[in-house]
Every structure is written in C-alpha cells, then in structure tokens.
Amino acid sequence: MLQEISIKNFAIIEEIHISFENGMTILTGETGAGKSIIIDAMGLLLGGRSSSDFVRTGKDKAEIEGLFFAEENKELERRLEDLGLESSSELILRRDIFANGRSVCRVNGQMVNLATLREIGELLVDIHGQHDNQELMNAKHHLRLLDEFGDETFEQIKSEYQIKFEHYKKIRQALETRQKNEQEF
Numbered sequence: 001m002l003q004e005i006s007i008k009n010f011a012i013i014e015e016i017h018i019s020f021e022n023g024m025t026i027l028t029g030e031t032g033a034g035k036s037i038i039i040d041a042m043g044l045l046l047g048g049r050s051s052s053d054f055v056r057t058g059k060d061k062a063e064i065e066g067l068f069f070a071e072e073n074k075e076l077e078r079r080l081e082d083l084g085l086e087s088s089s090e091l092i093l094r095r096d097i098f099a100n101g102r103s104v105c106r107v108n109g110q111m112v113n114l115a116t117l118r119e120i121g122e123l124l125v126d127i128h129g130q131h132d133n134q135e136l137m138n139a140k141h142h143l144r145l146l147d148e149f150g151d152e153t154f155e156q157i158k159s160e161y162q163i164k165f166e167h168y169k170k171i172r173q174a175l176e177t178r179q180k181n182e183q184e185f
Helices: 033-044 075-081 114-124 139-147 152-184
Strands: 002-010 013-020 061-071 090-098 103-105 110-113
Touching: 002 033, 033 061, 033 090, 033 103, 075 114, 090 110, 090 152, 103 114
Parallel strands: none
Antiparallel strands: 002 013, 002 061, 061 090, 090 103, 103 110
16 A cells, blocks of 8 residues: 655656555545646556656656555565565655656665566556546456455455365265266166
C-alpha cells in the first residue's frame, strides 16, 4: 500500500508531499486541480514511460519518491528475493527524470532498470482511472479483489477450505467413476 509520495519539479508541481491513510484512496477535484499530474507521477514511479516533458520548466530533473508498506505480500517478497533486492515491510521506490530525457530508478536505494521497477510496481499498486472500471465488471477478478482485503485469519480459513474442497472433488470424481463402472457392469 502506498503510504507517502513526494513529487518535486514534476510538470507544474514545484514540490508536494502526500500521506495516505489505510484503505482505498480516491482523488477528486475540479478540472485542472492537478489530479492527473499526481496520477502521472505515480505511474512513472511504478515504471511508466517517462519524457523530459515531465521535468518542470527551468529545472534539471523531476524527483518522485514513494514509501510503500508491503506486509503480507508474499508474491512481492519472492520477486524481490529473486531480483537480489532487500525485502522488508517498507519499500521505497524513487525515480529521477532528467531534462535530457534520461531517468534513474531505485528500489530501497539500489539502482534498478525500468523493467524491474515496473515489475515491482505492478505488485504494489492498482491505479484505476475514470474509464478503467472494466476489470471490476469482469467476474474473474471479483474473488481476487475481495481476497486482497482479507487478513491472516481469512488466509488461513481460505487455505483450509481449498484443501477440503480439493478433497471433496477427488471423492466426488471417485464416486462418479464407480457409478459409471456399475452401470457398465
């Protein structure tokens, strides 16, 4: 979960620091209030394509840094380990975009390439825009979205249920096979 984001010299933003509370965050406001610029900065922090156009006029670079709490994200922990990056419940992503078009990406202070930043970003945050509700309409995603709100007790109960359900399916298949064999006999 994104806990804090700092943006400096990005587009029209001179400097801003935003702290987020637990749960879902929705950015709302008048047209031109800067919502899209904040979302653009978050997208770049998570591995989106950059351009020197994002650097505030007259400045050498734009800086975007985010603090994430990634507790209970086993997939992220495994991926960080695979990449040789330090895994902890706190994760700091940083991206500097220079006026010459070059950018530098860091995870917990360690330089990484853009593909790695993007891969980690995909495991941390889902950004949904005004017309991005299609995933919510797809029934295949409903369980995953609900499961993301479960705590440790939920995960334990879910795991036990999955084991019992697999056992049930095996018994049912054996019963159907036996009934079929009896009919043939």
